Amino acid sequence: MNTHAAMPNLTGPGGGPYLRNAWYVAGWADELVADEPQAKVFLEEPVALFRDADGVAKAIGGRCPHRFAPLGRGRMADGILTCPYHGLGFDGSGTCVLNPHQGEAPPKVSVAAYPLVERYRLLWIWMGDAAKADPATIPDFAWLDDPRWEAVRGSVVAEGHFELYVDNILDLSHANFVHPALVANSFTLGERKFWQDGEKVFSRYTRPDDYLSEGISAMVGTTGRKQDFIGEVVWHAPGNLYFDFRVADPGTPYDQMTLLPSIHAFTPETAGTTHYLWATARDFALGDAEFSAIMRGALEFAFEHEDAPLIRDAHRLMKGQDFWDLRPLVLSGDGGGIRARRQLRRMIAAEQGRVLEDN
Amino acid sequence: MNTHAAMPNLTGPGGGPYLRNAWYVAGWADELVADEPQAKVFLEEPVALFRDADGVAKAIGGRCPHRFAPLGRGRMADGILTCPYHGLGFDGSGTCVLNPHQGEAPPKVSVAAYPLVERYRLLWIWMGDAAKADPATIPDFAWLDDPRWEAVRGSVVAEGHFELYVDNILDLSHANFVHPALVANSFTLGERKFWQDGEKVFSRYTRPDDYLSEGISAMVGTTGRKQDFIGEVVWHAPGNLYFDFRVADPGTPYDQMTLLPSIHAFTPETAGTTHYLWATARDFALGDAEFSAIMRGALEFAFEHEDAPLIRDAHRLMKGQDFWDLRPLVLSGDGGGIRARRQLRRMIAAEQGRVLEDN
Amino acid sequence: MNTHAAMPNLTGPGGGPYLRNAWYVAGWADELVADEPQAKVFLEEPVALFRDADGVAKAIGGRCPHRFAPLGRGRMADGILTCPYHGLGFDGSGTCVLNPHQGEAPPKVSVAAYPLVERYRLLWIWMGDAAKADPATIPDFAWLDDPRWEAVRGSVVAEGHFELYVDNILDLSHANFVHPALVANSFTLGERKFWQDGEKVFSRYTRPDDYLSEGISAMVGTTGRKQDFIGEVVWHAPGNLYFDFRVADPGTPYDQMTLLPSIHAFTPETAGTTHYLWATARDFALGDAEFSAIMRGALEFAFEHEDAPLIRDAHRLMKGQDFWDLRPLVLSGDGGGIRARRQLRRMIAAEQGRVLEDN
Secondary structure (H helix, E strand, O other): OOOOOOOOOOOOOOOOOOOOOOEEEEEEHHHOOOOOOEEEEEOOEEEEEEEOOOOOEEEEEOEOOOOOOEHHHOEEEOOEEEOOOOOOEEOOOOEEEEOOOOOOOOOOOEOOEEOEEEEOOEEEEEOOOHHHOOHHHOOOOHHHHOOOOEEEEEEEEEEOOHHHHHHHHHOHHHHHHHOOOOOOOHHHHOEEEEEEEOOEEEEEEEEEEEOOOHHHHHHHOOOOOOEEEEEEEEEEOOOEEEEEEEEEOOOOOHHHOEEEEEEEEEEEEEOOEEEEEEEEEEOOOOOOHHHHHHHHHHHHHHHHHHHHHHHHHHHHHOOOOOOHHHOOOOOHHHHHHHHHHHHHHHHHHHHOOOOOOOO | OOOOOOOOOOOOOOOOOOOOOOEEEEEEHHHOOOOOOEEEEEOOEEEEEEEOOOOOEEEEEOEOOOOOOEHHHOEEEOOEEEOOOOOOEEOOOOEEEEOOOOOOOOOOOEOOEEOEEEEOOEEEEEOOOHHHOOHHHOOOOHHHHOOOOEEEEEEEEEEOOHHHHHHHHHOHHHHHHHOOOOOOOHHHHOEEEEEEEOOEEEEEEEEEEEOOOHHHHHHHOOOOOOEEEEEEEEEEOOOEEEEEEEEEOOOOOHHHOEEEEEEEEEEEEEOOEEEEEEEEEEOOOOOOHHHHHHHHHHHHHHHHHHHHHHHHHHHHHOOOOOOHHHOOOOOHHHHHHHHHHHHHHHHHHHHOOOOOOOO | OOOOOOOOOOOOOOOOOOOOOOEEEEEEHHHOOOOOOEEEEEOOEEEEEEEOOOOOEEEEEOEOOOOOOEHHHOEEEOOEEEOOOOOOEEOOOOEEEEOOOOOOOOOOOEOOEEOEEEEOOEEEEEOOOHHHOOHHHOOOOHHHHOOOOEEEEEEEEEEOOHHHHHHHHHOHHHHHHHOOOOOOOHHHHOEEEEEEEOOEEEEEEEEEEEOOOHHHHHHHOOOOOOEEEEEEEEEEOOOEEEEEEEEEOOOOOHHHOEEEEEEEEEEEEEOOEEEEEEEEEEOOOOOOHHHHHHHHHHHHHHHHHHHHHHHHHHHHHOOOOOOHHHOOOOOHHHHHHHHHHHHHHHHHHHHOOOOOOOO
16 A cells, blocks of 8 residues: 555645536556556545456445545455455445454445446546436547557646646647647648537648658658648547547548547546546557557657646646636637537536526 | 754644643654754644753744744754754743843743653653643553563654544554554454543453464464454543553463553644654563564554555545544444544543533 | 746745835846746746847746746747747737737737846846836846956745845844854844935944954955954845945955955745845955855855755744734844835835835
8 A cells, every 4th residue: 555656635626617427537447457446536536446356347436434545545355345444345336345343234335336437448437427327428439449550558647627638639739839849830830620519529630731740750651751631639528539640642532541549538636637548549560569669658758748747837827717717818729629618618507507698 | 954854834724623731742752862952843833842951851832933943943052942043042941041142131032831741761742731731641651661671663744634543543453454464353353342431542452362463473472373362552632542462372361461562642743744653562582683673664664654654545535624524434443533532522622611512 | 848847836825915116136147048938937927038039138927828838938939939838929028929820910919028137147027017117226236247256156946935035134143053154253243233224224244353254264365363344234125135245354444355245136936935046256266166166065055055944944934924913023133124124015015005004
């Protein structure tokens, strides 16, 4: 237990309200190993993740009702998660089913049970009304689980409110400035289009017949040649983004372009910290470990060491104030982020039975 | 001065109210060396500890009334504690008796003087009304000062409210889960009894004719043999606990069992940090340095690296809320901790002239 | 960007009100290099510092109005400061003059422009009404820019409210206690005089015919000889201090004494942190790098490792309370600091159109 990181501090004003009836990414499925439960915090709530006796991933309330210890730091005993402090055992429904003391019956107590679905190599958690949790509404990231695709990936807890991270992906015009080694002019000079379709928000960048960055050119093997480029981001509320990145020799039909699909999933941990999970895949150079290592290193540097510190600083400079109260200047690149922020605000209001006068 | 740790931050909501008319452990007496004053914080109040010209340990208010420097970072001059900032000198009564400037008289000012008693190799401080400080009410830890006993010991500032640390010792049923290397089933399966006698609270664990853990068996030389076990904890308000640990071959009379006496003393530093001082003694293998080193290492690991991180996390998951407001589940092992919490609450109310409607 | 320190946290109660119509030191001029903008915080406001195409130092609001990124982390493009996040460009007047997206016009937006003057190798910033910024009121530190003087210097962000740092220099009686290696009795036993002249406050220490400390004696080459000593501190509101330190063989006329001039400039960063910039010069041993290294090391140790930790701890022990509310004891050495605190309070009240009933 002593080798675990400390639980985050949870006092102070919160970062919500949050959308509760929604699927959030809770982590990489294969990182949740049998007999190694995890203690995490989502939406400022402690959650314990574990695999039951059948290997099924479960998520239950992460604070023991007895003495408030982090259940996710406990041990597994026959598929039961036992509290690290006094050994009460909870099953995947959050019900206390084990009392190791004096042969007594388990107390009639339970912690929350969060619907948890393992899909596309990810764990998806529902932090709201379980009766409304429909796995069919989990956004499609099938390529993550498709052997034709090989992904590099990462996950990190990053400082900053999660909506700032969502904004970052929905406005890829930042890339030229934040990731100088990775991109060229496409995101700044290419045609941009933003739109909403149902609850989804889209950002599309199109730049035909121009040079890619040296880094991307080398990665897709087009160094020195102009390319067509189409990048499309899809936002699934509240914080799951798909990035469809396509390049090809000019004139290549859309479905024959080289595709690099990405996921950027943001789940709020606390008011000021965000679980950032990412992956980018390719359907070439499969099994090439050196290629993977270079690709992974470049992306990890971009997301965790270029984006994250900048968003951390913007978060700090916001001084805990509301985004809209700060009256942000709107640029042409904000069409995606602002649609998503407004959509999320509407969804939260609807969920809480509130009527928004503006928006 | 620059090598000292920084004073703790003392802003934010406090962790009290605290019982003021009570003896708290202020540290190990031999760690308060002549000419080396100490700056500590007890009950969110800065305190300066030093030895006067006669070597008598003294405790006075730790914040200079001039410019608020930590007096305990100062130097001794002829038994007078001088402020590290501008040199005002204070005697053991807290009276300013030295003004090094311009030959001027000392200003008519004083800081608090806290009754301080050196007993059982410990410093005992009284943070309340000095007129009520009766050294006869210091709980008996005579074995700490008895050459027939050899103790290993430690002290650390640990994160978490001090009552969580008290709870931990009064409910030893945690040991099977938190200290897997140290204990066996005795604390979980043995007979438990909790009671109160005056202001003291007792927890007793009895387990005849069973195997001890490998670690304890090795320590007391009973590897492979079943033993009788009796463990008794006595709580002295507000945070001083005696643990009487006895093992012996089955049927051995109580007073002939092998005894390992322990002290666990908890003194609040701030709302979220606790001075944790501990010692465990033996009356065998005296002078055996290797034995001591192994014993000390095992206990330090258990208290400082197994208990403390878990209590820190439970403290964080309580989010600054009141213990009772969180409606903790009560288990059969809580009979000691709950009696102590209620007794302490009554004593604080009585001290403040308040009437408790419940409790 | 990722190699930069994080922006400070700016939430919580502030440390003001601050005097806004005043010159604060913003840093060493030569540390603001072409093409390397800086992100700093003064008076709890983010500020971006950079040199324009003509090499002129500029200071503008440090938070981009678009998405709140720290402008001072951006890049220079033809003398224009571009935001590190989406590339909006701002000139030295704070006006947005560059929009790199889609060939669109720059948005009609601007950030604050702070008058900034480069003088005496320092950058002086005016955090208030630009119309009132008169460079003629910058205090005279011409020796910093005079080839007859060779200075050692430093700058650091130190914990503690900036007025505590001002107090420290205006009451040099602390030196005997905080800097034992550096000084002797002169500051404690010498004659003291404090007075105010207009908005300036003065502290003078005079000690004829006494031994200096070994350190100072060695520095000025008078080991083993008694010396006359005159030290005079001048406070320029709000936080810029000149220290005129003179020693000589007894009876030497004032203007023939060996002079070591110093600057101590304190600019609030946040409520609890202060930019501390210092320098001390000599007009002998010019070009002697070893002499400079020893002198610099001794002063850096004194200011950054003796003064700063003590002031940090005093700041913490004040628990965020107002200085006067804590009813500080007044000693004879406080004549400078108290005059400065009262004068600053009057100036702030006047600037805000408030009438002080006391003071």
